[in-house]
Amino acid sequence: MNLTVLGAGAWGTALAVNAAARHPTRLWARDAAQAAQMSASRRNAHYLPGVALPDSLHLDTDFDTSLAHARDGLVIVATPMAALAEMLGRIGTRAAGVLWLCKGFEPLSGQLGHELARSADAGARVGVLSGPSFAIEVARGQPTALVAASLDAALCEEAVDALHSENLRIYTSDDPVGVEVGGAVKNVLAIATGIADGMQLGLNARAALITRGLAEMTRLGVALGARPETFMGLSGLGDLVLTATGDLSRNRSVGRRLAEGLPLPRILAELGHVAEGVPTAPMVLQRAAALGVEMPIVEAVAAVLDGRTTPAQALEQLMGRGARPET
Numbered sequence: 001m002n003l004t005v006l007g008a009g010a011w012g013t014a015l016a017v018n019a020a021a022r023h024p025t026r027l028w029a030r031d032a033a034q035a036a037q038m039s040a041s042r043r044n045a046h047y048l049p050g051v052a053l054p055d056s057l058h059l060d061t062d063f064d065t066s067l068a069h070a071r072d073g074l075v076i077v078a079t080p081m082a083a084l085a086e087m088l089g090r091i092g093t094r095a096a097g098v099l100w101l102c103k104g105f106e107p108l109s110g111q112l113g114h115e116l117a118r119s120a121d122a123g124a125r126v127g128v129l130s131g132p133s134f135a136i137e138v139a140r141g142q143p144t145a146l147v148a149a150s151l152d153a154a155l156c157e158e159a160v161d162a163l164h165s166e167n168l169r170i171y172t173s174d175d176p177v178g179v180e181v182g183g184a185v186k187n188v189l190a191i192a193t194g195i196a197d198g199m200q201l202g203l204n205a206r207a208a209l210i211t212r213g214l215a216e217m218t219r220l221g222v223a224l225g226a227r228p229e230t231f232m233g234l235s236g237l238g239d240l241v242l243t244a245t246g247d248l249s250r251n252r253s254v255g256r257r258l259a260e261g262l263p264l265p266r267i268l269a270e271l272g273h274v275a276e277g278v279p280t281a282p283m284v285l286q287r288a289a290a291l292g293v294e295m296p297i298v299e300a301v302a303a304v305l306d307g308r309t310t311p312a313q314a315l316e317q318l319m320g321r322g323a324r325p326e327t
Contacts, residue, residue, distance in 0.1 A: 012078025178230030187277030194255020
């Protein structure tokens, strides 16, 4: 099977490295200078230092050529969420199947990936690949499990055929809504746990935030049409635990630095990577408000991000909420 990965960031490169061991794989980079450097050094030094690119992985900057390579195979979009709509538009009907790796609500429309795809082409064979995964560990071949979710069962099986290996397990799901909501909201909740860790609130507080955050995630997902059991799987609880506790988490890092009192623009500039939880937080609140879903932790994070409150004030507001049944 021919594979094309669109986007040479950390996650796109990591998955391409993994796939190239078994299939003819092309990695498309938007930046010609980056592609030239990667071709010369056989490294993606900025995103995955120390990881060698296999000789079998072909690097390309020509979008049409890259897309044609996987005309009858699988195209994987590995851009930030803000670029997904553009990518789907450029791909059009030129791919037999498309999966995306990005997680979040699109910053302008507030839509999830499957909603963007439906708007572009209601009949397209599309899905999402998500789950608890730090790119550097995937690139190193460390054990990882992901879930491919689509209403097209055959596309899910194609994802398994393309990517399942001794180091990378691919499960399947027919609940793309739940998988996408989990992948989006967990980034916002990771900012919350990062703030708590930065304030040295302790492990009890972290556990409470993760657990109650999972409840918020599930409420929103169910309201959007997801199944509640999806949130106990890889793309829900699994990804939330990893992103909220792992030292490699960009979103948790943003939270920790907010707790130190650093301004958000400086944090994002120094991070050097996209932290999807930042643009996703207001979109989550927007969708939740339209559905009448209460999400106090996400609301607190959004207020800290836009400067309406401090981490200490957000904590006071959360702890000052009245007692209620857990479920």
